[in-house]
Amino acid sequence: MKQVLIAALITLFLLVGGVALTFAFQTPEDNPRVFNMEDAEREELAYRVETVRSADELISGGIDLLMANAPREEQAAVRPVLSTVRANLAKLGQITEREENNRMVDESVNALRAINAPSMQTAIYRLADHHDLRLRVRWEPDMEKVNTGWEVYQQNCSTCHGANGDGDQITPEGLSVFPRDFTGQSHRSRSVVFKFNTSDRPDMLALDEDLRKTIREGLPGTPMPGFSDFSDEELDAVIEFIKTFGYAAWKFNHPSGAGISVPEIPADFNSPESVDTGRELFVSRGCQACHGDVENGGPPLANQVTDWVYHGELRPIVPRDYAHDPIRRPAIEDMFKTIRLGVKGTPMLANNISDDDTWDLIAYVLHVKQLGIEGKVKLQERPAEAEATPAPAH
Template identity: 30%
Template sequence: MRGRRVRRLRSPGLASWVLCVGLIASSPLLGQVDLGTDEQRATGKVVYDKYCSQCHGDTGAGDGYAAPYLRPKPRDFTSGKYKIRSTPNGMLPTDDDIRRVIEVGIPYTAMPGFPELSPAEVTGLVYYLKTFSSDFEDPEAYLPALTTPPAPPFSADNVENAKRVYEEIGCARCHGTSGRGDGSSAPTLVDDWGDPIRAADLSRPWTFRGGASREDIYRSISTGLNGTPMAGFEEGLSPEERWQIVDFIQSLAGDSMSDPGYASLVTARAVEGGIDLERGAELFEGAEPALLPVLGQIVQPGRSFHPGVVAVEIQAVYDREDVAFRVSWHDIQANRNGTNGPDLVVEEMSAEAGSEDEGSFWGDEEAAEDEGGFWGDEAEDESDDAGGDFWGDDAAGEDDGGGFWDDTEESADGGSDGDLAEFSDAIALQFPRSLPAGIRQPYFLNGDSQNPVELWFVDLGYPEAPEVWEGRGSQALVPSDEDAPFVAASYEDGRWSVLFKRSRRNGQGIAFDEGTFVPLALSVWDGFNDERGSKRGVTAWYPVYVPPMESPSPFPKMAKTAAIVLLVELLIIAWVRRRHRPSAAEEAPA
């Protein structure tokens, strides 16, 4: 798909901006070029400077304060490439397209919606954005929007055929056969600016940048996403075929397209027949899966602003002796060749903004000398790490580090054999060292000095050797002498599935007593994304509920309460009847 050359129309470079405005204003024939009035653009500039420039930069080049930390990067408006549009691939967006993104935002990126802005402000902003790119002055760069017909209802019959089309036209090469964004060429994708980019995880439509409704998906298939390898299939597929693909994606997503249904609790399920990890997924059948959102570890040094894993799913089972967890998540590639560890030191990324002198905050040379240099002075020594980051710094991407896209050919046919990541994937379950007595819980990043945690860590390069660590703070990790849990791990079709088993009571460690809520937090490392040590995805604390094996029957209590209520009722009735007996006495003679 990368090879597919998109049609781009460039405006004449010499035409000056003012001249163009003058021309357009005076030529009603070219009416479709609408750049607004001076006042409108002035309004737009005010809004832009307050709400937009911190990411998109004062000149619209996508280089604001936060830009170095964001993946996907903030849009570079000077390019005129807009990802989410209703127009054919490669064309400029309509005003309504831009307006929609401003109002709704782009899910699972740093771009929020701005519903508070007034229509006039949004209109002004749209015109102001257009000033950043001269493409908008060229009337020929415009094509009318593609129409999206009303969505037909979902039909399961289409899925089979759609899957065939999906494979045929090469969707699976990027998005993977199960749509988890793990296609063979997925690790090699870059956008038009040379920045690495990920194929969408089709089984999680709520993360789709262009929206999760059936119409949105149809539109994205039709128009493609400008600036990315995702082409438009307006010509390549008939509308029926496109709707079939939509059905296929919906079949991958399960119940809900737009709502991930994140859980707030993991409920363990009591099982019979012994807990044996050999039983695999079958062991966990019937255990309620809890999908937990993952955020980047952006607190401690070695921050991870764009974790490779968006969400993890966890199930828990238990019997009289043991407790077991199954953690699964989607990963672009299984990285088993490297190593990983929760205590690896990560040098802080030095942002482009960091080269300015005030920007030295995230620890470059000066910071390392300063006593506040928490980032560790290793920054200098560990030059071998530089640029290994998948999402990494643009500059670093091209140099000596393990740039993945250099190995396009190998990985394209080898699938996960293309794993050249320096760090392997890894997962850790985190529990408090002991059940918190009150509301105070350890700090969610490896605990704190008063409230230690235990980490059940598995380097998926060596799943046979799980480790237990004791944490008393982000950097304060020491190997624990507690017994390690039993672990079984597998990677299939873009999904890791890691099984943990441990006895419910184990030494000094956390106990899984019936009727208790045991806090759990997860850490997940995506080796492909160069994650290790503190650079990782984490979750907040979630309680794991271990219900009593035998829950008391509700019937005795029901019967008792109903009897008491009935008795009270009868007493009241009897009392009222007695009090008002005179009326009955009057009736009698009559």
């Protein structure tokens, strides 16, 4: 009886232990990506977050802390302007725009410059830098979404974009378009780049709306498929997850505003006159220099474009042949944004042109596309896509 009891106890112990062990080891194995976050990145961020936190404390402690640390003679000199500086710094904590932050700091420093208080000036600048950093922190991953997103990603995206998000998973021969690297390592600039980024601030990354559109609708003419059957929850989760590949970049460069706005499509859009004006603009604005004389079957400029590196080689990005290549963002409003803002991370730069000119250019591009559909423009001789320019030594 005793033996049976002991045996039962041992079994129970093993069972409980087994269950506990399973739980203890489950999370990292279930979600290797989240637990393998680059150590260096973590350290850097931990440091920066800590800096930001202490800046917040400094701001709430305000000028008194700065005063206590300033040399005696400065303290005496500062006293007359103290209330102005105090009021300005108190406002810093509530400011949410970087420009205003900087203006407020300049005001405070100028007041101190007038009375020669160099150590206080330095301290205020340092405080302002820290505060600026705090204003830049625009994103923290929502771990619940990240975990769901990891599953969605593994099932639908990693075959192309790679388990590490570096897009180096498949390199189909003869393909000029490679899966996006979400870590940023394969772009010449060594930074996270999304081609379709309609944020109104050029220093910020793509809007969630841009990513949603790409994932829902896909990118025609490339292997990137559309996932129209994703629920809103799956879509949001996978977006949250792919941001973790470029954690630091997203953290400090997450857009917070809206995208650029598109004016109403004019009533005479697509008229023969607007196509003619568009044709002229296409030459005078330099579009033809890259895209070629598409309307007359001219090929796009070959291999001049090599911004993305795959397997150590720079790869060409070939300008669109409007007559035959699908346009990735084909909606007219989206083309407006693309022509205005450019295709990020490619030589197709932003264009500072009027609304009217933009509409005329779109009308011309669509006109050429129509000629292609009707078979009036011959398929062009393609530039040798496989012959990528070798990567330069760094």
